[in-house]
Amino acid sequence: MEWETVIGLEVHVQLATASKLFSGTSTEFGAQPNTQANIYDLAMPGTLPVLNAEALRMAVKFGLAIDAEIGKTSVFDRKNYFYPDLPKGYQTSQLDFPTVGKGQLVIDMEDGSQRTIGVTRAHMEEDAGKSLHEDFHGKTGIDLNRAGTPLLEIVSEPDLRNAREAVAYLKKLHSIILYLGISDGDMSQGSMRCDANVSVRPKGTTELGNRTEIKNINSFRFVEKAINIEVQRQIDIIEDGGKIVQETRLYDADKNETRSMRSKEVANDYRYFPEPDLLPIVIDDAYIESVRTTLPELPDIKKQRFQDEYALSEYDAMILSSDLSTADYFEEVAKACGDAKLSANWVMGDLQASLNKDEISISESPISSDALAGLIKRIKDNTISSKIAKTVFEAMLAGEGDADSIIESKGLKQVTDAGAIEKMVDEVIANNPAQVQQFKEGKEQVIGFFVGQIMKASQGKANPAQVNQLLKEKLSS
Numbered sequence: 001m002e003w004e005t006v007i008g009l010e011v012h013v014q015l016a017t018a019s020k021l022f023s024g025t026s027t028e029f030g031a032q033p034n035t036q037a038n039i040y041d042l043a044m045p046g047t048l049p050v051l052n053a054e055a056l057r058m059a060v061k062f063g064l065a066i067d068a069e070i071g072k073t074s075v076f077d078r079k080n081y082f083y084p085d086l087p088k089g090y091q092t093s094q095l096d097f098p099t100v101g102k103g104q105l106v107i108d109m110e111d112g113s114q115r116t117i118g119v120t121r122a123h124m125e126e127d128a129g130k131s132l133h134e135d136f137h138g139k140t141g142i143d144l145n146r147a148g149t150p151l152l153e154i155v156s157e158p159d160l161r162n163a164r165e166a167v168a169y170l171k172k173l174h175s176i177i178l179y180l181g182i183s184d185g186d187m188s189q190g191s192m193r194c195d196a197n198v199s200v201r202p203k204g205t206t207e208l209g210n211r212t213e214i215k216n217i218n219s220f221r222f223v224e225k226a227i228n229i230e231v232q233r234q235i236d237i238i239e240d241g242g243k244i245v246q247e248t249r250l251y252d253a254d255k256n257e258t259r260s261m262r263s264k265e266v267a268n269d270y271r272y273f274p275e276p277d278l279l280p281i282v283i284d285d286a287y288i289e290s291v292r293t294t295l296p297e298l299p300d301i302k303k304q305r306f307q308d309e310y311a312l313s314e315y316d317a318m319i320l321s322s323d324l325s326t327a328d329y330f331e332e333v334a335k336a337c338g339d340a341k342l343s344a345n346w347v348m349g350d351l352q353a354s355l356n357k358d359e360i361s362i363s364e365s366p367i368s369s370d371a372l373a374g375l376i377k378r379i380k381d382n383t384i385s386s387k388i389a390k391t392v393f394e395a396m397l398a399g400e401g402d403a404d405s406i407i408e409s410k411g412l413k414q415v416t417d418a419g420a421i422e423k424m425v426d427e428v429i430a431n432n433p434a435q436v437q438q439f440k441e442g443k444e445q446v447i448g449f450f451v452g453q454i455m456k457a458s459q460g461k462a463n464p465a466q467v468n469q470l471l472k473e474k475l476s477s
Helices: 053-065 163-180 220-239 285-292 299-310 314-321 324-337 340-358 369-380 386-397 403-410 418-431 433-440 444-457 464-476
Strands: 003-014 077-080 090-093 103-108 114-126 130-132 141-143 150-156 192-202 212-217 247-252 257-263
Touching (some): 053 114, 053 150, 090 114, 103 163, 163 299, 163 324, 212 220, 220 257, 299 314, 314 324, 314 340, 324 340, 324 369, 340 369, 369 386, 418 444, 418 464, 433 464, 444 464
Antiparallel strands (some): 077 090, 103 114, 192 212
């Protein structure tokens, strides 16, 4: 039997506010445990919440970015459950009246196709604290620094059909929140966490199968692995005559498996009711439009502009615009050197490969955008060849200086003197009569042999275009 996968994602984004959702405590990452928790975060009797206005603005900003419905009246609710890192015994969240309603995200697939994924809602809620198990020898420590941190939970429709689509959706979401500046999106620090709801059904049917929820997956790579392994687990169970139990599962990256945590709760289990200590949030068109004026150029718009303004291919424009820092770096290089295509090739090729190798972001690049532009200028004015440029690039990575100083100190300047190149061409032709005869017999590909010999003789410094032109002229005459 052929199976179809159905996936919906719930993504928790930590909003980049200076203080918590309902208290004035700092949200700075990395503080000593329990040093960023005030009497409200500790749920002391008589304390009352005060909504962080900046968190509301960020939520509305996200909603506008995905063309979503904005709730002019939104309501906070109490989501009741007991857990040691939740001092109040309930989480303040939103249920029936979220700040952001239905919207959509268009995702780009590797084959060039696009898919539109529905967003059900994006609601504000406070984070819980953190349970610490490692250092307490059979006991659990509680760190409440994170308790009350503002989250935006973004819930997709079950429109995703495989793990690759789920990763593409997650990356697009990550790109948008970074463009908006509403979160740093650092998955390693928990600023963006993903829960995946996964089920399978016979291909061609419309009824949804029982789903499992994989909690708190913290990297794009693990999202793909966790979904694939869970899909195969479910198919194996059903094909063996079993049934899928609706439950919450955990992905173990070391063992590459999902394992059961607990039975899956439904809304009734949480006994939601409106938060009596918070009035409904009422906003008007003027507020929404004021937020709209702060929207930046978003990834899809930037992608189209890169195609129109720089004549880039759709693929190149998509890659460069998907990350804000990369997009900014590329534009700085392109404007400084005046060649967008060469800039795109170097940013997506040699530069990105070196960054990936060292596992650093483009904002940490040892080569500045001005320095890379300087290298490209020397290629364009024929000071160096594209091959020699790679040698210069490696020296720049090693901190040996800018392109001009490296070219000068290493004597890498390209030979463009027509007389010098003609002399080398004549010598190579004279020394290889057999290959000359092959060329005359119609084996034109042998010209590559001559080019190689000349580049070897010149230590790679001869201008390739001039070499090719002279060779063709002399071999044909």
